[in-house]
Amino acid sequence: MPAILRLPITNVYAKGDFTVRVLIGSEANELQLIIDTGSSTLALHSSRYQPEQDSHLQRTTLVQEVMYGIGGWAGPVTKTSMQLHGDVSLTLPQNFVALATRGEPPLAKADGILGLAYNRLNQATDISEFLAQQQPPLHTSLPWPFSQCGVDALQQIAGILHVYPKQNLTPWFSNIEQHGVVANIFAFYCQRSSIHHTAQKAQTAQDSLNQGWFILGGGVEQHDLYDGDFQNIRVWHDVYYNVQLTAIQVGDLAPIPCPPGNGADSANGFFDTGSSVILLPDTTYQSLLQHLVQFNPRLQTVLQQLPAFTGVEQGLDAKLIKLSEWPELYFYFVADNGDLVKLACPPHDYWQMNAPAFGLCSFKIIAQLPHFSNQSIIGLPLLCNYFTVFDRAVHRTGVIRCATARR
Numbered sequence: 001m002p003a004i005l006r007l008p009i010t011n012v013y014a015k016g017d018f019t020v021r022v023l024i025g026s027e028a029n030e031l032q033l034i035i036d037t038g039s040s041t042l043a044l045h046s047s048r049y050q051p052e053q054d055s056h057l058q059r060t061t062l063v064q065e066v067m068y069g070i071g072g073w074a075g076p077v078t079k080t081s082m083q084l085h086g087d088v089s090l091t092l093p094q095n096f097v098a099l100a101t102r103g104e105p106p107l108a109k110a111d112g113i114l115g116l117a118y119n120r121l122n123q124a125t126d127i128s129e130f131l132a133q134q135q136p137p138l139h140t141s142l143p144w145p146f147s148q149c150g151v152d153a154l155q156q157i158a159g160i161l162h163v164y165p166k167q168n169l170t171p172w173f174s175n176i177e178q179h180g181v182v183a184n185i186f187a188f189y190c191q192r193s194s195i196h197h198t199a200q201k202a203q204t205a206q207d208s209l210n211q212g213w214f215i216l217g218g219g220v221e222q223h224d225l226y227d228g229d230f231q232n233i234r235v236w237h238d239v240y241y242n243v244q245l246t247a248i249q250v251g252d253l254a255p256i257p258c259p260p261g262n263g264a265d266s267a268n269g270f271f272d273t274g275s276s277v278i279l280l281p282d283t284t285y286q287s288l289l290q291h292l293v294q295f296n297p298r299l300q301t302v303l304q305q306l307p308a309f310t311g312v313e314q315g316l317d318a319k320l321i322k323l324s325e326w327p328e329l330y331f332y333f334v335a336d337n338g339d340l341v342k343l344a345c346p347p348h349d350y351w352q353m354n355a356p357a358f359g360l361c362s363f364k365i366i367a368q369l370p371h372f373s374n375q376s377i378i379g380l381p382l383l384c385n386y387f388t389v390f391d392r393a394v395h396r397t398g399v400i401r402c403a404t405a406r407r
Contacts, residue, residue, distance in 0.1 A: 036274030182217030251327030275379030315360030
């Protein structure tokens, strides 16, 4: 019988993103990994894990190089063991683990990323030929072979890697599901998309607003975490958890149509537990700001003071933000039966109080980044209003089930 494992998570290590505690390798090094449905790689970037001390470690000739919306990394691929401890415990002996040796992944104080998306985002490069050409010849990608060549920059590494053969590695969750450890489903529950800071800094880690749950192998049976029925959103691709966002509505104003994606299915966004913001294409974002002012002209004074997004969370004086003046936002998605699903984002979710510091307030919707594709990232500001189940066993690509979260 596959296990259902309910794991506590927290946002205090990764500046709003949620991490889960894992034990890696023979030494059971305790690490905090970001739960990320927007990627597929299990990658570590932490001095708290020493691969040379791990007797479970298996070296390979594979390397990975990954770029995110902000930051990126490259490093060798290994295999080792993992333990998870919640209401029950699991020991997982064989897991592909990349060691982020070069670059700066966007981790804050987290130790790595636990990617939960599909195979095509977990590509590795086999550098056997490169290793054989070194003097003396090398046999594995660990120790990192590019150091002796004086190659450190990610662009240089990518330039070398592009000529060598690629293969898709089975992502971590797909691997444990295929081995019958858990069912092909997981769920996510949180209350914040930013760390909630209190006047007493020492209390931040214990603040219940900064906690949540990650449920492996289940979700719908967790009745204490949600109310009402689930709404089912269609997932269009087994790459990201791609969805079709048709419109965004500000209060009771006319909905803002969202441009379709480039493919025939019009998927134009994806659900991303690894994003502490909602990111919208620039034209949609500007329309949203205009509709907010149309809803309440007094909001323009605040919107004009929004800081430009730099990758570092910034906030306005919380005294400027009267949540009662701000409207509910509604996001419309194509359902698994072809109808529309309407999800609400209340003002206290897209304005995060006491973030990034006590007495400040952070606006959690941003415009498209200059180097990013023309799609929406549905991040934590919307998800924290819902108990979200990623049911990958339905259809070929799965569905995302959302029910109102208990808070």
